[in-house]
Amino acid sequence: RTLPIPIQMVLLKKKEKIPMQMARAVSRLLPFLLWRPPRPLLRRRPLNPSPKPLTTRAKALASCSSLVLPGDERSPPSSPSRRAPPSYGGGGSPGTIAAIVTSLGGGPAAVGIVRLSGTDAVAVVGRVFRPARREPAPWRPRSHFVEYGVALDGDESVIDEVLVVPMLAPRSYTREDVVELQCHGNDLCLRRVLRACLEAGARLADPGEFTLRAFLNGRLDLAQAENVSRLISAKSVAAADSALAGIQGGFSTLVKSLRSRCIELITEIEARLDFEDEMPPLDPMMLLSKINSMMQEVQDALDTAKYDKLLLSGLQIAIIGRPNVGKSSLLNAWSKLAE
Structure with missing residues (x-):
């Protein structure tokens, strides 16, 4: 598969005109090189070949007006479909x-x-x-x-x-x-x-x-939905009133108000930093007063949440005393009953 070394040396000297020492060095490396047969000549295709039968995929591609095949999941539906209903997590379909x-x-x-x-x-x-x-x-x-x-x-x-x-x-x-x-x-x-x-x-x-x-449909937020359960299981008038106020959006209104005021403060601070030369300097005392006011409202909301938790769970009170000292009268006064 390789030419003899003398012939290789002659060819190298004759075609490339390189020195004899380099020709000898190259001739020693040639036997170790892999020999590959030449590629076959490409056949010429006829100008008008006979048409071959189209495959199923080719027929689908030819009949499709877009670049997506009809069976592809990315292809748009042929008719406008309604939006899929959300998953409600129920035991059956999300229907009626x-x-x-x-x-x-x-x-x-x-x-x-x-x-x-x-x-x-x-x-x-x-x-x-x-x-x-x-x-x-x-x-x-x-x-x-x-x-x-x-x-x-x-x-x-x-x-x-x-x-x-x-x-x-x-x-x-x-x-x-x-x-x-x-x-x-x-x-x-x-x-x-x-x-x-x-x-x-x-x-x-x-x-x-x-x-x-x-x-899920936006009729209630999470706080209102939780208060629905609290109202159903309320065992006192105060607990029912508190849950009803939550359903009507009392706590949600407070959260939305605090969020909007925080966004206003952040916007004002960023505007003063970005346009320092065009706006008056920021008043730190005014900023701190607004922040302290919001912090106080948050603390009041936390205290109200603790009170609502007590209303929901209730209190167990034991009236202890000697006979005929007024335990029943005290209980009747609390319950507003005559007997």
């Missing part, structure tokens, strides 16, 4: 939910409520509810108008007389379509109406899911 929102297991009550919320709440209630006017047209609710009728099960049998209160989005607790069925307060009637709603397409709501949807 239903639940009994009044207490169960207690004594007999006059009225109980089954609430539905979701995009198909009106459609689900339309399969269960029959208005008393008995019009052949499908039921079309009017938002925030009460309507009387009966609730039907899957066999078109009447299971209860109900009042329907539709609250269409966004004027509802969850900012979705909400429909409430006011039934008789018997647990049996409520469970039958709820079962009919579940069979009509709704799913059972998880505990607190209505408030969760109100939070």
